[in-house]
Amino acid sequence: MKVLIVDDEKHVREGIKLLGEWEQNGITEIFEAGNGEEAIQLIQTHKPQIIFSDMKMPKMDGTLLMEWIKANLPASKTIVVTGYDDYHYMRKAIHFGSMDYLLKPVDPEILNHTLETAVKEWKKEEADRMRKASSAQLINEMKPVYRDRKLTQLINSDIIEEDLYKEFGFHLSQNYTVALVRINHKAIVAFQGGRDLAYFTILNIINELLLENECGIGFRYLASKGEIVVIFWNQFERITDFLAQIYQTVKNVIHISCPIAIGKLVDKSSKLIDSYQHAKQVLLNSNLLENAESRVYRQDELPVVMLKSLMAYSSNIELAVQAGEIGAFEELIEQIAFDYTENHYLSFKQLIHFENEYLVISNQWFKKYDIPIKVADDIEKRIDGFFDKNGTFQLEDYKERMKREITLFLKKVKQKSSQKNSNVISEIEKYLQSNFDRDVKLQEISDHFYISREYISRKFKQEFNVNISDYIVKIRMARAKSLLKNSQLKIYEIANMIGYQDDKYFRKVFKKVVGVTPNEYREVNMNKK
Template identity: 35%
Template sequence: MKAIIVDDEKHVREAVKLLVDWQHFHIDTILEAQDGEEAIALITEHRPQIIFTDMMMPVKSGPELLEWLDRHYACGKTIVISGHDDFQLLRHTVKHGGVDYILKPIDADQLHDAVEKAIEAWHREENERNRQLQSNIEMNQIRPVYWEKILSNLVTEPSAYEQSALALAQEFGMDRSMNQCRLAVISMDTMNKELKQKFEANSDLLFFSITNICNEILRGTRSGVAFRYMNTEGEILILLYGASEPLTVLREIQRGLAAALRASFDIGLSDTRPFPAGLPAAYKEAKSALRRRNLLAKDKQIYQTANTPPAVQPMLSFSDYAEQIRLAVQSGSPEQIAKAAEGWINAVRTLEIITPEQLELWWNEYHVVRNRWLVDWFGDRQPELKSLLNASSPLAIPSDDGGSLSINQWQKELTEGLTELSKHLLKHQHQDNNVIYEIAKYIQNHYHQDITLQEIANHFYLSREYISRKFKQEFKVNLSDYLSDIRVEKAKLLLLNPNLRIAQVAGMVGYDDEKYFSKVFKKMVGLSPNKYRKVNQP
């Protein structure tokens, strides 16, 4: 903490410095001033928490300093040290926020108490200031999210307008006389590469930046509001309702975004619709306009349904090339995979128009075919199959540095994905040929029988030691525990049938001794078979 002593007499300043236990109050910086004017300069620069001041000083007096502090630095805590027992001076001190009024000669205990009171008051007010600041920060963070939810809900549920009509009128000027609107959608799927990389780790900041730029322009023209659409992933909508020409406003927004972010965006625009009832239709129109745009175009544009008719072009289906690609993946040859992928891509290159609508259709075709392959190839290995099925990512338009569709990038991503799939297939085939996996299959198929390690060794013509060692290396668990896990999992299912006795369940999963079965089951599950049945009985 910092303190300043203001007095035109040096011996008084020295006395205060000697009488206050600065270390006790955690004050490590002590400033000095000979008059109020010098004090104001030091207070402005250093902002001390505690201020000691005399009342009668040249240039600028103590009362004048108190008045200045009250207007410009009210958070500082002032202790007056004066040689004048004057009621008017005391009254002036209290009126302008002084903590205490001490008469000279200075009493050490009185000074100590005054400093303690001043510091307590400063800490109390500082905590309140920090609490208020944090509250304001939180409110400023919540406020945009609140309006995003309100406006997003309005697009899907126009009937919700009545609940928010007054607030919308106060915040955005959407009064009840407003009966028409248009809706625009900013496309985020064809951003340039530089912008994607810049905001890759913080997409929220990107959305915040774009909506801020849009709203700065919209506020200037009083023509609408931009917001993040909360009902889908990664969309910014612009609700246009002012008198300004929508296309003019949107072009200005495109220029503003290009200047601030060095990136251009396609924008889809709806027809004029009634407000708020027409908002769902307006959203569909704007989205439809974007879905019909040509991704091969280099310049970002504003698309409207009326001037963006469905593209008419030769039919091209991924399914026509699927068999050749499947055989290449099964071959395990990167060269064959690359050649098969190139055959499909070369057919795509003949097209003059590729729309997001068409791209999505091909993506769906590819993943239907791919998932069918996975079931055929990995159907008997469910965990691996599930992992590969879940690896299917959402459609992301492969783009060049400028954000336009890049067929070269598409070819690269497709080839890499097929090559990775081929590696999984080869690994799977290798595992199927591995004797340890054959033993695991044997256990899975014969768990209900009296299987012993010696019996398995005899069946596969291998030593017991070799099987134990290799099995533990491959599956990270002992063969006996692997068998017990399977039996217990099967038993859990059978116990759900109330018509089966515990002894019957034990026999069905390979245990002749009901008591031993119960002991093993309780050790692994934590409940006895009977208790497990009661807890999980439908």
């Protein structure tokens, strides 16, 4: 803490410095001034918490100094020190906020008691000031959130709390119009992902113009993602001009187009939701392919628009998937794009509808091929990346993204099919090994594994370099050799055990495969033992 001693007599200043218990009271710096003018300069520079001041001084006396302190450093604690036991000075000191009055010569005990009291009072008041400042900061930080919440409730409510909304600058009127500003993902990215900062900046631009013209208020609409709502209660004939100015200013600041739609005029606050919904439909009907200088939209009458459905192309999509090549999709994508952008018109509503159906169909195909599905991003976030800085939708870039996604899907399908085919052939091999002792037909295998005979025959030959019938003979001969080596079974018994009812045919096959007869093979192996 800092102390300033003001007196035109140096010995008085020295005496106070000598008598004061400064360290015990947390005083680290002491400054001196010979009159009020010098004191003001020191106060402006160092802002002392405790000030001892004489009342009668040249140039500027204690009365004028205390008046200046009260106006410019009211938090400080002043203590008057004078040689005049005069009620006039005491009254002046009290009037300008002095906390005590000391007579010269100064009594050390009284001085230090007064100093201790002044320090305690300053610390207590400073703690209160800090609490209030902290509370005020919190209120200021929360006020926009509170305003947004209450005005969002107003849009969706039949009841208006007049006093509450006056606090935010909302005016009661005979008529209202709602405008809707869309804040897309690119606008948030422009602020390095700072969503609150993006809304704060854009709302500052909006409300500065509205406040200047006393015609409305803007706020973040919490009931729907990515929206700012503006309520107009005055100057309805100038709304389009105001919003055009807001649109251009926002675009100049963040270099992103934030389209705006104007709702219909309503005659009471309970109908604000009707004006909002009208504005939303206007925005959803706006043409994304139009290269417009300003994107402020107004439609007094909403047209009835039939949305095209991607489901109508399901059979074509299935054929393209079965083809397994992106080339099969390219013509289909071009056809869909042509159908959806008839007369060079593509509405925001149609694009969102398409994106939703596209994800539904994609997920169905992913599930069909048992491919892990990545959870889709927010629909509008997927779309937002395809608008240029003027707000025009880049259809060609959007089609390229679809082709990349489909190409990746087809690649995964091929990988999955390859793994599945390899697994099936392994299962067929196990099936043959378990049933080698009977006559297994190709049709039986086809029925068991739900795969065509031609496919089984071709893939088995590719995998094992022999056809299925030869593979069965190979298993049987291996089993026969094992039995001939390690048992006293008769030849016809071995033949029956491995699937041959005719032992003569068995002998013939064995000699052809092994090069010797079963008896010769047994004799050779018995001799080895």
